[in-house]
Amino acid sequence: MKILAIETSADDTAAAVVENTTILSSVKNTQLGHADWGGILPSLAKRDHLAYIDKVVNKAILDARCQISEVGAIAVTAGPGLAIALEVGISKAKMLATKYNKPLVAVNHIEGHLLSPLANKIDINFPALGLVVSGGHTELILIEEIGNYKILAQTIDDALGEAIDKAGRMLGMPYPAGPVFEKAAALGNPKKYLLPLPMAGREDRNELSYSGLKAAFGRLVSEVGTENINDLAACFQNRAFEHLIRIIKKSIEHFSLSTEHLLVGGGVIANQELRKRLTKLGVELGLAVHFAPMELTGDNAAMIGIAASFKFAKGLF
Numbered sequence: 001m002k003i004l005a006i007e008t009s010a011d012d013t014a015a016a017v018v019e020n021t022t023i024l025s026s027v028k029n030t031q032l033g034h035a036d037w038g039g040i041l042p043s044l045a046k047r048d049h050l051a052y053i054d055k056v057v058n059k060a061i062l063d064a065r066c067q068i069s070e071v072g073a074i075a076v077t078a079g080p081g082l083a084i085a086l087e088v089g090i091s092k093a094k095m096l097a098t099k100y101n102k103p104l105v106a107v108n109h110i111e112g113h114l115l116s117p118l119a120n121k122i123d124i125n126f127p128a129l130g131l132v133v134s135g136g137h138t139e140l141i142l143i144e145e146i147g148n149y150k151i152l153a154q155t156i157d158d159a160l161g162e163a164i165d166k167a168g169r170m171l172g173m174p175y176p177a178g179p180v181f182e183k184a185a186a187l188g189n190p191k192k193y194l195l196p197l198p199m200a201g202r203e204d205r206n207e208l209s210y211s212g213l214k215a216a217f218g219r220l221v222s223e224v225g226t227e228n229i230n231d232l233a234a235c236f237q238n239r240a241f242e243h244l245i246r247i248i249k250k251s252i253e254h255f256s257l258s259t260e261h262l263l264v265g266g267g268v269i270a271n272q273e274l275r276k277r278l279t280k281l282g283v284e285l286g287l288a289v290h291f292a293p294m295e296l297t298g299d300n301a302a303m304i305g306i307a308a309s310f311k312f313a314k315g316l317f
Helices: 033-037 042-063 083-099 109-120 160-170 178-186 211-224 229-254 272-285 302-313
Strands: 002-007 012-019 022-030 073-079 104-108 128-133 138-145 148-155 261-265 288-291
Touching: 002 042, 002 083, 002 302, 012 042, 012 302, 022 042, 022 302, 042 083, 073 083, 073 109, 073 302, 083 104, 104 109, 104 302, 109 128, 109 138, 109 261, 109 288, 109 302, 128 229, 138 229, 148 229, 160 178, 160 211, 160 229, 178 229, 178 272, 211 229, 229 272, 261 272, 272 288
Parallel strands: 002 073, 073 104, 128 261, 261 288
Antiparallel strands: 002 012, 012 022, 128 138, 138 148
8 A cells, every 4th residue: 555654853844655665755855054053943944844845745746656546545754853843744644634535644753763674675573672863862662563662771861863963063063963973983093082981880771871971072172172073073973882882782681682683773873883883783682683774764754654554554543
């Protein structure tokens, strides 16, 4: 069954048509005006969503080479996200569902990232572990089955992607800093400067925290300047990723988990160093690690459609 999906949770206006886990089309308009503000400006996000939502949805249907009458359901991101941004997508989805008499499937944004690796048509057995690492979320989740999730560990302050953006701003990098930060870190020495390991000695709390690392990094930059920008980026990234890997291992041990699969999604998963570390962790723990396709790591509507396909099949709408 074909599903038309809409995503407007932040600064991407996106629509896609999927058939089960096959992506027939995926269209996205990324707003560029937020860079000047160093983050997403909600009023600007809403304005641009309103300007592009019709064009993006129409192009998704056109690219899928189908008519909206052939679509079996409409899916939309219902949250979390910026309320006034979500409102644009939800209103459009409701209008289409009413006009064409289609069922409406509400999808949690994190659930979309969580299930995005299933776009690879992998055959897995549940329960499985899921990891979402993005600008707004950093969570380790137990997937009992589709629609039944338990958070095992999550950040108590900044998400990893947000922490990288803020560290990048300290180094004079543009927003979002992720890709530039990754390139700089790849050229640097991760042992050049000593930064604290977050939550050291408190890993049994199954919590992630990046505020302390961010503060320590700010003090380091004030002390040494930004001449060795590559080394600084490498040191921050190294500690941030080390913290994440340690918490994953501790959580698996704490909850005595027995599973064969780890699904990994979210924008930060585009980082190749993080992929390497998670792959290595999988080998160490005997986990098959399944990453979201690169084109589905950032916010997109295809992942919402894929999640909706599984939810619809189970009657979860």
